[in-house]
Structures are given as structure tokens and as C-alpha cells.
Amino acid sequence: MRIGFIGLGDMGASMVRHLMRAGHDVAVWARREASAESVIADGAGWCGTPAELARRSELVITMVTGSADVEDLVLRGDGLLAGFEPGGIHVDMSTIAPATARMLAACYAERQIGWLDAPVSGGPKGALEASLAIMVGGDEHTFTRSFPVLEILGRSIVRIGENGAGQVAKACNQMIMVAAIEAAAEAMNLARANGVDPAKVRQALMGGSAASRVLEVMGERMVTGHFERGVDCRLHHKDFRILLGEAHELGAPLPIASVVWQQLNALMGRGGARLDTAALVTVIEAMSRRPS
Numbered sequence: 001m002r003i004g005f006i007g008l009g010d011m012g013a014s015m016v017r018h019l020m021r022a023g024h025d026v027a028v029w030a031r032r033e034a035s036a037e038s039v040i041a042d043g044a045g046w047c048g049t050p051a052e053l054a055r056r057s058e059l060v061i062t063m064v065t066g067s068a069d070v071e072d073l074v075l076r077g078d079g080l081l082a083g084f085e086p087g088g089i090h091v092d093m094s095t096i097a098p099a100t101a102r103m104l105a106a107c108y109a110e111r112q113i114g115w116l117d118a119p120v121s122g123g124p125k126g127a128l129e130a131s132l133a134i135m136v137g138g139d140e141h142t143f144t145r146s147f148p149v150l151e152i153l154g155r156s157i158v159r160i161g162e163n164g165a166g167q168v169a170k171a172c173n174q175m176i177m178v179a180a181i182e183a184a185a186e187a188m189n190l191a192r193a194n195g196v197d198p199a200k201v202r203q204a205l206m207g208g209s210a211a212s213r214v215l216e217v218m219g220e221r222m223v224t225g226h227f228e229r230g231v232d233c234r235l236h237h238k239d240f241r242i243l244l245g246e247a248h249e250l251g252a253p254l255p256i257a258s259v260v261w262q263q264l265n266a267l268m269g270r271g272g273a274r275l276d277t278a279a280l281v282t283v284i285e286a287m288s289r290r291p292s
Helices: 012-021 033-041 050-055 067-075 098-109 123-128 140-153 165-193 198-205 213-224 233-250 255-269 277-288
Strands: 002-006 025-029 059-062 089-092 114-117 132-137 154-161
Touching: 002 012, 002 050, 012 025, 012 033, 012 123, 012 140, 025 033, 025 050, 059 140, 067 098, 089 098, 089 140, 098 114, 098 165, 114 140, 114 165, 123 132, 132 140, 132 165, 140 154, 154 165, 165 198, 165 213, 165 233, 165 255, 165 277, 198 213, 213 277, 233 255, 233 277, 255 277
Parallel strands: 002 025, 002 059, 059 089, 089 114, 132 154
Antiparallel strands: 114 132
């Protein structure tokens, strides 16, 4: 297929390379052409605007930060909507508000263009290994047409339901995962407060019912104090802003998520926006200090 790609950050560049290795004709667009140099050197084409990218592509994937970014890429004067021919498909793999996903799907439907909201879980490692979990919202026909592309990028691909359903599933994923990070942070702090080696506690827990991917990966970062690599706190902070906004609109109680949101706020306030979210342990440690 002729595929377009926008969003060449920690995950996007790896995804572009997987698509090219699978034999697809891939072109890219970025706000700064310099950020695309590495994938262009590997064989990707370049388009000067999102509209030009859509015009030459059967399917365009976007992997950007938030709702406003995706909306701008679609609706701006030289945006994707201006370039797509009827029958084209936009697969958005960003994490955005379900309401934004539904609105953009409706705009595309008026011009007979397909839309999937297909947010992912797995982070840069999952993108590098093509082992992402992909949660899809959209109609069955568009999903079926897009599936051969999605299976190049992910290991678990589930159509959740209609437009917006993929983003709802991603919100649920983020609630569970970040709450688990906060729980691990509190556990590691409790171990330290008792004078017990948190590394040994983590090792013991990994052999029992508390074992999890979060405890394995983020727990290790909490033990070593290395928070420079991973998923930036600012991204989880953005995700919680979306999901708590949804909960407010629906009147859905999220008591644990609300507390985790405050902890993310605290980490952001401490300058941790670009630290891995495992740095939540530093917030707990600061809270537990007592004056001598």
C-alpha cells in the first residue's frame, strides 16, 4: 500500500521502518523536516504538507501528542481532510479524547473517508519490537481493510467497537497502569521507611501475586533511581486530564484515578514532566520526610 505517516517521535520512527521492511511505499510529513531525516535516509518519501501526504496515500497513520494536534492535522487548510480522496483511511494511533475521535470520524464520513481511532500500549519498546497492543474504534469494513497494516505494528489488535471506543479502552488501560505505578511507588517507599532493601522486596513480589509488568519495569527504575528513559510523565498527565474530563461529563466516579491525578500533578510541579512516570516514587518520598 501507499502509506503516509505523521509523528516521528520515540515510537513513530520504529513504526515507519517496520512498514517499509514489510514492503509498503511509505512517505512522511513533519513540522520540522530535520526530524524525518533518519527515516528518509532509510527510504521513506517526503511530502510538503499533510494534504499532499493524504493525496498520495491510501492510508495515513498519525502518532502525535494530543487531541488538538490531531484536529489541526485533519482540519487545517492544508490538512489531511483536504487531501484524501474518497475511500482513503486515516488511522490515528495517538491518545486523544473519545469526543474528538467521534467528531473527526463524522467529518471524514461526509466525504466517504474511513477513520479508525487506534491508540496503542507498549511504549517505545513495543514500537521497536512491533509488539504493541492496539485498541481500535471504527466500523468493521475500515478495520478489515486496515488490519494487514496494523498487524505489522502490533501483537494484540482488538476492535473494541465504533468510533471513539478505542480511545475509551486506552483510557481504561492508562487508569490501571498508572494506578499500578503509584501503588508500586508507595510499596517501595514503605520498604525503605522500614529499613528494608526495596530491591529485595521487589524480587520477592515478582514471585507472587503482586507480580506485574509495571513492578518489573517501573519498579526496577524506582529501585535504581534511573528515570531518564521510559514514558514521559507529561504524557500520562495528559491522558489523565482526558479521562477525568470524560468521567466528569458522564458522572462516572473515579476515586482512585483522581488521587493518582494529584500525584501526577505533584510530579509535574517538581519538574518531572520529562521523567519516566516511575518518578512518582520521588513524590511519595518527599511527602514522607519529617523534620528532624
